[in-house]
Amino acid sequence: MAKYIFITGGVVSSLGKGLTSASLGRILISRGLHIRMVKVDPYLNVDPGTMSPYQHGEVYVTDDGAETDLDLGHYERFTGQPTSKKSNFTAGRIYWEVLRKERHGDYLGGTVQMIPHITDEIKAHLRALDEKGVDIVLVEIGGTVGDIEGLTFLEAIRQIGLEEGRDNVMYIHLTYVPYIKAAGEVKTKPSQQSVAKLREIGIVPDALICRSEVKLTDDVRKKLSLFCNVPVDAVIEEKDVQHTIYELPLVLAEQGLDELILVHFRMAKPSAKLQPWRKLVDTIINPTRTVKIAVIGKYSELQDAYKSIFESIYHGGYAHQAKVEIMKLAAEEIEEGKHLDELKQADGILVPGGFGTRGVEGKIKAIQFARENNVPFFGICLGLQCAVIEFSRNVCGLNGAQTTEIDKATPHPVVCLMEEQQLVVDMGGTMRLGAWPCALKKGSKAAEAYAAEKISERHRHRYEVNNKYRPAFEEKGLVLSGLSPDQKLVEIIELAGHPWFVAVQFHPEFKSQPLVPHPLFKAFVGAAIARKEKAKS
Ligand code: GLN
Numbered sequence: 001m002a003k004y005i006f007i008t009g010g011v012v013s014s015l016g017k018g019l020t021s022a023s024l025g026r027i028l029i030s031r032g033l034h035i036r037m038v039k040v041d042p043y044l045n046v047d048p049g050t051m052s053p054y055q056h057g058e059v060y061v062t063d064d065g066a067e068t069d070l071d072l073g074h075y076e077r078f079t080g081q082p083t084s085k086k087s088n089f090t091a092g093r094i095y096w097e098v099l100r101k102e103r104h105g106d107y108l109g110g111t112v113q114m115i116p117h118i119t120d121e122i123k124a125h126l127r128a129l130d131e132k133g134v135d136i137v138l139v140e141i142g143g144t145v146g147d148i149e150g151l152t153f154l155e156a157i158r159q160i161g162l163e164e165g166r167d168n169v170m171y172i173h174l175t176y177v178p179y180i181k182a183a184g185e186v187k188t189k190p191s192q193q194s195v196a197k198l199r200e201i202g203i204v205p206d207a208l209i210c211r212s213e214v215k216l217t218d219d220v221r222k223k224l225s226l227f228c229n230v231p232v233d234a235v236i237e238e239k240d241v242q243h244t245i246y247e248l249p250l251v252l253a254e255q256g257l258d259e260l261i262l263v264h265f266r267m268a269k270p271s272a273k274l275q276p277w278r279k280l281v282d283t284i285i286n287p288t289r290t291v292k293i294a295v296i297g298k299y300s301e302l303q304d305a306y307k308s309i310f311e312s313i314y315h316g317g318y319a320h321q322a323k324v325e326i327m328k329l330a331a332e333e334i335e336e337g338k339h340l341d342e343l344k345q346a347d348g349i350l351v352p353g354g355f356g357t358r359g360v361e362g363k364i365k366a367i368q369f370a371r372e373n374n375v376p377f378f379g380i381c382l383g384l385q386c387a388v389i390e391f392s393r394n395v396c397g398l399n400g401a402q403t404t405e406i407d408k409a410t411p412h413p414v415v416c417l418m419e420e421q422q423l424v425v426d427m428g429g430t431m432r433l434g435a436w437p438c439a440l441k442k443g444s445k446a447a448e449a450y451a452a453e454k455i456s457e458r459h460r461h462r463y464e465v466n467n468k469y470r471p472a473f474e475e476k477g478l479v480l481s482g483l484s485p486d487q488k489l490v491e492i493i494e495l496a497g498h499p500w501f502v503a504v505q506f507h508p509e510f511k512s513q514p515l516v517p518h519p520l521f522k523a524f525v526g527a528a529i530a531r532k533e534k535a536k537s
Helices: 017-029 071-079 091-104 112-126 148-164 187-199 218-228 245-254 259-262 275-285 303-318 331-334 342-344 359-370 382-394 444-452 467-475 517-536
Strands: 002-011 036-039 088-090 136-142 169-177 207-212 235-239 289-297 320-332 348-351 377-380 401-403 414-418 432-440 455-461 462-467 479-483 490-495 502-504
Touching: 002 218, 002 432, 017 036, 017 071, 017 136, 017 245, 017 259, 036 071, 036 112, 036 414, 071 303, 071 320, 088 359, 091 112, 091 148, 112 148, 136 148, 148 169, 148 187, 169 245, 169 359, 187 207, 187 479, 207 259, 207 414, 207 517, 235 245, 245 275, 245 331, 259 348, 275 303, 289 303, 289 331, 289 342, 289 467, 289 490, 289 517, 303 320, 303 444, 303 479, 320 331, 320 342, 320 517, 331 359, 331 479, 342 359, 342 414, 348 382, 359 377, 382 401, 382 414, 382 462, 382 467, 382 502, 401 479, 401 517, 432 444, 432 490, 444 479, 444 490, 444 502, 444 517, 462 467, 462 490
Parallel strands: 002 136, 002 169, 036 088, 036 136, 169 207, 207 235, 289 320, 289 348, 348 377, 377 502, 401 414
Antiparallel strands: 414 462, 432 455, 432 479, 479 490, 490 502
């Protein structure tokens, strides 16, 4: 039977609960424990797949095709373990399931209620993570204590404490200890009130993790301990990290959070093996070179919309001891003729995935710039589709070439819907999702980067390269370097005679880890460095 750790958040949102949970996952794995991680979101959408990046940031995709919360990306990057459909569920999914059972008559005429029916469903979803060999299930509860929609979830995790026994369950509360400039001191009151709110529900935290901009003095720790009813050594400080988010596991381990957990669960394990992680942080802090990558996004102002893309670019840099400066350029503004100077400064250009019309012409313009000026280019999903459109219009002379996502009446639908997508009406969970195999062409840039002939990558899109145009593309020097094993789908394209111009229909950013940078990001950043260093010499 697995033990449970529940991580709740208090005072304000955006405290980095996902990063903290992921870091905790890392240090537990480093102690030789087998863990599973799950993010619970108390909102009513069935999954985040239909939500706008403005609302929710990136939608992270698992191998088994779930569209999930971006925190799962942190989990995978920090722990190196794949997540799955089970690793994220929302209130919407729970209600959906309960209502389905009610319609089916499963409740045998009983009144269906928040307690026990909704809470039972939540508990069943959490217990599904307790698979054979799992020592600890780490549960991150989304939102902030005090939110109405989170109440049933807190009630469910309180019940698990009762049912499993308090020795087998640990509650960790992430809180904020603000520094008030005018008073020249930090304040513990918001944390006290947030813990009081938890205790009202019947949850007494076993540890506090305190986000703060400044160091906590012993007096502050004692005060937090006394008023929040948590032992003083269980008051963990999480000051803003100086250089990189990847310092966080080290910060938590230094204060003995892993030991605290093992003592609580009466488990004995050898000390944490964090050497590779220390080496990683050392590489990040002491780069030997720098390189500039331009990312041409529709949501250039939103940090979270391209979370995994940015992280993967940094990982690509780590592989070369390089610090990557990312220039976030708004595709729409490129369309208006802006940012040419920035494009000229870039050592590499990346066009990420996206949906809809806005910014597409700007992305196409940036790709044309990369192609004509031999700037390393990496296109991802919509980025590949834009590269195909650009090549069709400007190299193959297919005037008006377009994706049918934007123009159904285009004379040259070079990107279009496959038959199985044409009848789809529901928006949620109906794209080509999850892991698909891909065969690489020998001698291509892609095959060289992966050093493999067959790969598997995660997808999230409806539209595909139109096979009708393949001969025209190949004749003009577009290499179809990755195809589905049945040859029916174009998964990777590249340009013959260009230093590094590779675009993929899948999302490699979902599989990059700081300790294992994704081969394509590594090769792309490598090509950008090579261009920069060649220009210097
Ligand atoms: N909008 C495109 C499609 O649905 C690309 C999707 C993406 O970039 N994830 O095919």
